[in-house]
Amino acid sequence: xxxxxxxxxxxxxxxxxxxxxxxxxxxxxxxxxxxxxxxxxxxxxxxxxxxxxxxxxxxxxxxxxxxxxxxxxxxxxxxxxxxxxxxxxxxxxxxxxxxxxxxxxxxxxxxxxxxxxxxxxxxxxxxxxxxxxxxxxxxxxxxxxxxxxxxxxxxxxxxxxxxxxxxxxxxxxxxxxxxxxxxxx
Ligand SMILES: [Cu+2]
Numbered sequence: 001x002x003x004x005x006x007x008x009x010x011x012x013x014x015x016x017x018x019x020x021x022x023x024x025x026x027x028x029x030x031x032x033x034x035x036x037x038x039x040x041x042x043x044x045x046x047x048x049x050x051x052x053x054x055x056x057x058x059x060x061x062x063x064x065x066x067x068x069x070x071x072x073x074x075x076x077x078x079x080x081x082x083x084x085x086x087x088x089x090x091x092x093x094x095x096x097x098x099x100x101x102x103x104x105x106x107x108x109x110x111x112x113x114x115x116x117x118x119x120x121x122x123x124x125x126x127x128x129x130x131x132x133x134x135x136x137x138x139x140x141x142x143x144x145x146x147x148x149x150x151x152x153x154x155x156x157x158x159x160x161x162x163x164x165x166x167x168x169x170x171x172x173x174x175x176x177x178x179x180x181x182x183x184x185x
Contacts, residue, residue, distance in 0.1 A: 022051040027115060033058040033089075033103070035111040048093055048119045056089040056101075062113065063104035064089040072100035072116060075109035096121040 025046065028037050033056040056064045065080035083104055093099065096119050103113035 022053060023049075024053045024055055027054055027056045032056070033062060033064065033113065035103075035108055035113055037112050039112070039115040043115070043117060048117050050093060050096060050119060050121060052093045052119070054089075054091040054093065054101075054115075054117065056091070058087055058089075060087065061105060062108065064091070065102050065104040066091070067100050067102050069098065069100055072102060072114060075102060075114065077102070077104045077106055077109065080104055093117070093119045095119065 025048070027033050028039065028042055031037050058064075063080075063083055063085040065077070065084075066082045067076070067080055070076070071079050085104075091099075091101070098116055098118045101115040101117070102109040105113075
């Protein structure tokens with residue numbers, strides 16, 4: 001009955017993968033991205049992790065600008081890192097740390113259109129990309145071969161490169177392949 005063991009392993013892997021799936025957050029929920037809202041209330045109690053997505057819904061006359069911490073706190077417009085005014089702005093949270101968003105229309109940030117989202121690195125603490133790579137190049141080449149850590153980095157790669165809808169699809173395919181092989185054997 002080795003097949004039962006295989007099924008158990010497959011489901012354990014699925015259980016490990018599923019919680020890391022990305023979540024789409026609609027900023028302000030039904031109110032959307034608007035003046036008079038309190039986005040610190042909206043973010044409280046929420047945990048944002050790498051790969052999550054912010055969706056800003058708003059009418060004309062607003063923008064979504066990602067800004068520095070100081071521009072956020074002082075509501076300074078004009079130095080946006082990124083800016084979008086399409087009315088449906090999707091921001092993919094790809095870096096850990098705090099991201100700051102304001103409306104670039106003068107006065108709107110002061111009227112509440114400011115959002116700070118702190119992104120936790122979650123379970124994928126292993127690849128903080130550039131910081132660890134440079135000093136010891138010899139250690140850097142051997143570290144990807146570390147046997148125990150293989151599953152976690154691979155799911156991270158799937159996340160960032162292939163997008164949100166890909167990993168659940170792969171998980172389902174793997175499950176059905178495993179079941180199919182069991183039936184054949
Ligand atoms: Cu605005």
